[in-house]
Amino acid sequence: MNLNKLIIKPTLQCTADCFGCVSRRSLHKEKRKLEQVTLWRWKEILEEAVALGCRNLEISGGEPTLYKNLLEIIELGKRLGLHVHMNTNGSMINDAYAEKLMESGLDSIMLSLYSHDANTLDSMRRSKGLWKKATATAAAINKARIRFPNFNFYTQTILCRENFKDFNHLIALHYSIGSDRMAISYLEGDFQKKFLLKKDEIKYFRETVIPKSISLVSELGIYNKREAVGALKMLYAEEISTLDDFSQGIYWKNKKCSVPSSSALILSNGDIHPCNIVEYAHKPIMGNIIKNNLTDLWNSDLWNQYRIHLHEKCELCPMNIHTSLGLNEFKFTRMTQEELDKLNILAGSLPSSSNIVEIGSYYGASSLAIAKGISLKENAILFCIDTWKNTSMSESDKDIYEEFLVNIDTHKHLIRPIRGYSHNVHNQIKHLAKSGIDMLFIDGDHSYEGVKRDWDLYSPMLKSGSVVIFHDVGWAEGVKKVIRENVKPVVFKESNFELPNMYWAWIK
Secondary structure, eight states: OOOOEEEEOSOOOOSOOOGGGHHHHHHHHHHTTSOOOOHHHHHHHHHHHHHTTOOEEEEOSSOGGGOTTHHHHHHHHHHTTOEEEEEEOSSSOOHHHHHHHHHTTOOEEEEEOOOSSHHHHHHHTTOTTHHHHHHHHHHHHHHHTTSOTTOEEEEEEEEOTTTGGGHHHHHHHHHHTTOSEEEEEEOOSOTTOSSSOOHHHHHHIIIIIHHHHHHHHHHSOOSOHHHHHHHHHTTTOTTTOOHHHHHTTOOOOSOOOSHHHHEEEEOTTSEEESSTHHHHHOOOOOEETTTSOHHHHHTSHHHHHHHHHOOTTGGGOOTTTOEEEEOSSOOOSSSOHHHHHHHHHHHHTSOTTOEEEEEOOTTSHHHHHHHHHTTTSTTOEEEEEEOOSOTTSSSOSOOOHHHHHHHTGGGGGGEEEEESOHHHHHHHHHHHOTTOEEEEEEOSOOSHHHHHHHHHHHGGGEEEEEEEEEEOTTTOHHHHHHIIIIIGGGEEEEOTTSBTTEEEEEEO
16 A cells, blocks of 8 residues: 655644644644654655655644754655645745745645734734734745746635634635635634534525635636635535534544545654544554654554544544635646646656647646746757647637737747647648657547547657657547557557556657
8 A cells, every 4th residue: 555645743843822723732742742753764754655655745743944954854855756845834934944945845835824814813823923924924935936936835724713704805815925726624623612613604604705705716817716616615515514513523424534545644753643633632643653664554453454444533524625726826727736747847857959749738737837847958949739729628619829828928938839730730840840859748639530640640750768648548548549559569668657647658
């Protein structure tokens, strides 16, 4: 069983004193008195996690910026090929430190911001001036990531009595500070039910606040309004749980959860938890990483039994129903973030003066990912082939070329749009890419005839060592057939379906 994500809390100290963390805070206070995991031990743990298949490292706390070796942990993760993410309350990050975080290799950050009103947030977190510091941190992140265009800035909030009435204003704040995506969490760990929304408050939220929020996201310049509206409609929805259950903090009666089978959480003292609810319930602990190795604990009978029977308080955990709103990120795409990241990495591995051809560019999300990958490659160029008439997409038949140009504006010097059908412009590409094609991404007509025609026309321009990529291999039979019959015989290395809906390989 592969470990997909490792969550580590190298320090349990925090600059805030949030009311929602009462149970977790008491645990953290106790564990801070014990022996702490050393930097060298963290290195060993990360190496072992990678051997178990781990691809994602999440650094949390406490407030992780209080940890003196934070930058070294990030650098360790990146050297091991991990995607490194960090959570923060924004109390300790200035312009210089934001740059250091990104220079060390941090891929993304999640800033918690619970209210649009400074006094309300400071009261909720019992930390005077924190709202001002958090919004200043957002500005520092946006300033620093000009140099790091692939960096992702996320924000997060919880829903509770103190902020639910002004939730639409909170969305507006998260949008205005440049958040790519806003995570919305239900209150967890409030076993005493002090801060949960009551039934009448949930009804008010559903009937009054959500319509206001939907109206707001319809006005904002976000790319995927339909996704955002759908997410808002599902908050406290009857399809998830009843009004009575929500008011009692009962979120998940399904009794099925994949979290213990895909992730692990390690506290600063080395205690390892199988899922989030244990931080609030304080048990069961799977073992201690200072005294045991990660592999033995991950494969232990204790953990395997937990994966089957789960926690007695599972229904009080909202992890499986948390949602998010895409705000400033690019979301008009059929590709997942993992697929976009892979395009970026593959493009970044190419030599200087490379010619890249993309067949099917849509609104430009994949084009932008590729362009960012070659941004430091001298004389590299991306040719984007599309009609931009949107004829084969589900939204509608409309000309989206101008929107494509707006979306790629930051990297337009690396992109040359070729407007037309791929089978009509191949001679133009042959003339422009005289030295051949170094990377070919086929994501146009998904019929067998269309994919086969694109392959027959463009594969002769590929060189030995060139990368070829196909999207929608998970469902498009025509794509799968061309890969099976025409591509596999001429490649020497394949992705082996690392991503279920994208295939890539290297030409012999």
